[in-house]
Amino acid sequence: MNFPDYDERTAFLGDWGPFQRTVFILLCFSVIPNGFTGLSVVFIGDTPAHRCLIPAAVNITEEWRNASIPLYEDDENKETRFSKCSRHRMDIVKNYSDRGLLPWVDVNVSTIPQEGCVDGWEYDKGTYISTIVSEVRFSFIERTD
Incomplete structure (x- = not known):
């Protein structure tokens, strides 16, 4: 050539x-x-530690607010952590709270059905104040209001 x-x-x-x-x-x-x-x-693209948001408008006791996020055992560290993607159904939790029942005393919390994070997430601000993940709103989630 x-x-x-x-x-x-x-x-x-x-x-x-x-x-x-x-x-x-x-x-x-x-x-x-x-x-x-x-x-x-x-x-700015890191995902901070998070869990489902329990809105302040949901009027439940502090005990139920703490018990409304399911716990799971982390396989790597053998530690118990809060679930990142689910919570106990708020209508049932609110009903128990309004009736004055205590979690794990009067009610076995593990039997309450779970739902996804329909109200968004609560992010840990210990490492990052704001990231792409914590600033994106959940408008892409189909809501059934």
Whole structure:
């Protein structure tokens, strides 16, 4: 195969002059902010510790508020943690709270049916004040109000 000479094909562009040097230097400087932008996703895209939100408008006792998030055992650390994606049904919990019953004393909380996080999530702000995950609202969840 006979390939034409690269220099012959690009001769119409002219020599390497001040304009080409200026553009090259400016492009080199743009690497630094672009690198920080790519690195920032590591921090702003993290998912902080979270659990289902129990709205303040749900008038239940503090005991029931603490017992309304199911517990599960973490397989890795063998620790008991709050569920991140479910809670006990609020209508049933509110009924028990209104009747003055105590969780784990009068009611076996583990028998209460569970539901998803229909009101959103509550995020731990100990490490991050705000991330992409904690700022996105749950408008994509189909609600049945």
